Amino acid sequence: MINESYKKMLGAKSVIRELSEYATARGKEIGYENVFDFSLGNPSVAVPQEFTDEMIRLLETEDTMTLHGYTPSLGNPLYKEKIAESLNERFGMNYGPEHIFPTTGAAGAIAHAVRAVTEPGDEVLAFAPFFPEYGPYITGAGLKLSVVPADTDTFQINFDRFLEMLNEKVMAVIVNTPNNPSGVAYSTQTLTRLAQILKDKSEEYGHTIYLLSDEPYREIVFKGADAPYVSKFYDNTLSCYSFSKSLSLPGERIGYVAVNPACDGAEYIVPMCGQISRGTGHNCPPSIIQQAVAKVCGMTADLSVYETNMNIIYATLVDLGFTVVKPGGTFYIMPKALEESSIEFCKKAKEYDLIFVPTDGFGAPGFFRMAYCIDTEKVERAMVRLRQFVSEVYR
Template identity: 80%
Template sequence: MINETYKAMLGAKNVIRNLAEYASARGKEIGYENVFDFSLGNPSVPAPSQFTDTMISMLQDESPMKLHGYSPTLGDPAFKADIAASLTKRFGIAYGPEHIFPTTGAAGAVAHAVRAVTKPGDTVLTFAPFFPEYTPYVEGSGAVLKVVPANTETFQINKEAFEEMLSEDVMAVLVNTPNNPSGIAYSTDTLTYLADTLRSAQEKYGHSIYLISDEPYREIVFAGADAPYVSTFYDNTLSCYSFSKSLSLPGERIGYVAVNPAAEGAEYIVPMCGQISRGIGHNCPPSIIQQAVGKVCDLTSDLSVYETNMNIIYDTLVDIGFTVVKPGGTFYILPKALEEDSVAFCNKAKEYDLILVPADNFGAPGFFRMAYCIDTEKVERAMPRLREFAKKEYGLG
């Protein structure tokens, strides 16, 4: 008999993918340059030339067996050393290679981290708005995901709701900062509060509570934003990172778990991740990608276009009359829809060839997400269409 759990998942529509497919089909009709597609969070800038040069040099000069052989179970030693040294230099935490576990992007990192610090039946808390894939990541481990309602005024932590939900069965808290879909970075005040609250809960309940920090947008932070490194606030933190956004390498699926050396059981967590991999068939990212990325891990693509695009969109939204919190990073913005039903709002936008994503699945009903990782020229052309939509349908602007 086939697995009914996964069969049932086939019926769950991925709203973002469906909208992206619609945009592609519409583009064949009118030209994709005339479809203002804000659906997918796919980086729009190329990888640094140094990465390409490194790959070419390695392919020309290194042993094929070194480049294409199996990676050790716990990851390529040089990659682990490079990441540890970079994090130590940047954030002042004494990471060693033994604290780094390479993964297939941040998704693989979160999936490993959850399994490492929970058992089936435990509760993991996360904060709305949140990345919808957290649900299968957590539920696939046997743990239970519970979502703290959003503070829609700021998209910082809803403190009252969090404290009500922080019960004895909570073994981990999963955060995403800078955040997909809101673009908000958790501030120093927010992270200080979160760390203090978790330490108090650990003492109250007599067990560790781990903080799993999903941070693939760590390097996309805008001028003036307060976006500190989460692990500096709380010892029991596992940082989950991806180079998909910083180096524009989403297809290479390369990331890592970085275990705070001061975390309880830090010496066991990376070896445990190796055993978790045995159970889920993960087996590390490709050897050549680990080696190449390790050599350029302190570089980024030219990420400045995202802040340029954000400012254009934010200023236009405010001028039209939308309610919106200004992002501190990422390439997403989460305005409030102009009617209560955000699905209906986004369907109306499609009539103007504006592809917007209702945020219901992100835990923010009544809001919509725009992914502005597209050419600035297209963002600028989209703004008059957005004004036309708001004027004709809602009398704004």
């Protein structure tokens, strides 16, 4: 018999996907340039030429059996070494290759990391606003996901609610900074306080609470933002990374778990990830992609357009009287809707061909998300439309 729970999941259509499909259909009708689609978080800048060159070089010069053969089950040694080096240099860490486990993007990284530090039935805490895919990642591992409500004034951590919700069953806490959907980066102050609480509570409960740091937007940080490296604050941190955004490679499914060398069980966690892979059928990201990314892992695509877009949008939103926290990074911004229901607000915006995502699904209703990974020229035209929409509908 087919599995009932997965079958039921088919009913729940993704709001983002529906909006994106609507935008595509509407684009066919009125011309895609006339639809201001802020729905999808898809990188909009080219992959670095160095990546393409390295791929071609590998294909032209390497023996096909080495190039496309099985990688060791814990990953390509060069990839692991280069990533450790790059992280050490940039963030003053002391990773060795043995602390790096290659994964199929951040999704794979979180799926592995969370299984490594929990037993089925344990609880994991996330902070709103949060990436809705944490739901399947966490429950798919047999765990309970509880979401700490947002601090809607700053989109930093709501520590009062966090302290209320922490309990002995919580074995891991997941953070995402810079954050999807708010664009906000957790500050030095936030991370210092979070680390202190996790240390104290680990001691009180007599077990380690691990911190899973989901950081696919780590390299998209704007001028003046306070966006420190999470693992520096708390030893028991597993950093979950993806090159999807920094190198514009989301389809190639390449990322890693970086295990803080000082964390409890540091020597076991990467080999355990190799065992976890066997059960999920994952077995390492593609060989050629690991090899090519090893060459370019210290660089990024030209990410400057995201900051340009953010500044245009933020200024317009402030000018129009929106309540909005200025993003420290990513390609998202999360203003408060101009009426109580952000769903209604987004419906009305859609009439103006402005495609925004209500953040109810991110655990923070009343706001909407704009993904500004689009051309600046289009962002500018969208701001004209936004002014028109606000003045006509909300005066």
